[in-house]
Amino acid sequence: MDNLIRDAVDSLVKVERTHRKLILKKCESSLPLPRTRHVILVHIANKKKITAQKEVAELLNITPAAVTGAIKKLENDGYVSRSSGEDNRYNEVEITQKGIKFVESATEMFYNVDKYLFEGFTEEELKHYIYLQSKIKENIIKQIDLEEGKK
Numbered sequence: 713m714d715n716l717i718r719d720a721v722d723s724l725v726k727v728e729r730t731h732r733k734l735i736l737k738k739c740e741s742s743l744p745l746p747r748t749r750h751v752i753l754v755h756i757a758n759k760k761k762i763t764a765q766k767e768v769a770e771l772l773n774i775t776p777a778a779v780t781g782a783i784k785k786l787e788n789d790g791y792v793s794r795s796s797g798e799d800n801r802y803n804e805v806e807i808t809q810k811g812i813k814f815v816e817s818a819t820e821m822f823y824n825v826d827k828y829l830f831e832g833f834t835e836e837e838l839k840h841y842i843y844l845q846s847k848i849k850e851n852i853i854k855q856i857d858l859e860e861g862k863k
Contacts, residue, residue, distance in 0.1 A: 724848075734825060742821050743814075745791075748772065749782045750818065753791055753807065757815040761806045786811070 743750060751772060756762055765783065769776040783805055786792045791811035794803045807815070830838060 731829065735822070738821055738825055743818055745786075745789075745814070748774065748778070749786055749791075752779065752782050753786060753811055754815055754818070756792060756805055757807045757812065761804055763804050765803075765805075 739747065739750070745753065752768055755768055755771065762768060765779045766776050769779045772779070783792060783794070787794055787805075789810075790808055791814060792805050793808055794805050796803060830841075833841070
């Protein structure tokens with residue numbers, strides 16, 4: 713059983729790495745933005761407007777200064793616009809039409825990659841895969857909780 717568990721984990725890691733490699737290749741050839749700016753832009757698109765760049769920094773585990781720099785570049789490239797908020801200490805950052813088109817294009821590209829991942833799977837196989845992944849996630853969460861002294 714130990715060898716089977718090792719093989720299963722090895723397979724999980726290899727699939728994740730291979731998927732990441734495919735995504736990076738697609739991004740390099742299809743998306744004109746570095747990953748961090750892309751992720752920030754998607755976050756802004758989902759929120760419609762942000763005022764707390766600190767929130768974005770915490771979400772991405774990067775410094776607020778890095779977020780500020782990325783947003784300046786996104787603004788210079790026309791993907792977002794900034795304006796002073798009600799309180800001059802905060803800027804409001806909104807996505808522009810160019811930014812919306814970029815996010816739509818990126819979303820379509822990622823969806824096509826996702827469809828390709830599961831080509832040839834039946835609906836039942838997909839449901840079973842999702843079920844198995846959720847069991848793995850539950851086990852990981854239980855272990856994290858144990859490590860943190862919960863329950």
